Amino acid sequence: MRVQVIMDRPLGSRHPRFPELAYPVNYGYVPGVPGGDGEEQDVYVLGVAVPLERFEGEVIAVIRRADDVEEKWVAAPEGVRFTAEEIRRQVAFQERFFDSTVHVLSEGETP
Secondary structure, three states: OEEEEEEEEOOOOEOOOOOOOEOOOEEEEEEEEEOOOOOEEEEEEOOOOOOOOEEEEEEEEEEEEOOOOOEEEEEEOOOOOOOHHHHHHHHHHHHOOOOEEEEEOOOOOOO
16 A cells, blocks of 8 residues: 655654654654544554655555554555564654564555
């Protein structure tokens, strides 16, 4: 599934409420797509090593949180894939605070 992501926390930025938390990946949302918390769907963008304002790519995984109402999507440039363990390592900066699992999507599967 292709998505357009607007970055509200580009790579290297800090969390607005927790400034000790720096983002080692680009993080944003999909405009017009509601997430589990009623806000727009959050997305980690992997496979891009520079801060972005916008991104268009593929959703390759879903991070499900057992202790939260939200799921996080994981997007990457077209044709770029990561294993569940690789994704887990890249998003651990934030997901370490939650009971989360990574579900890697098979080709054609949607979140």
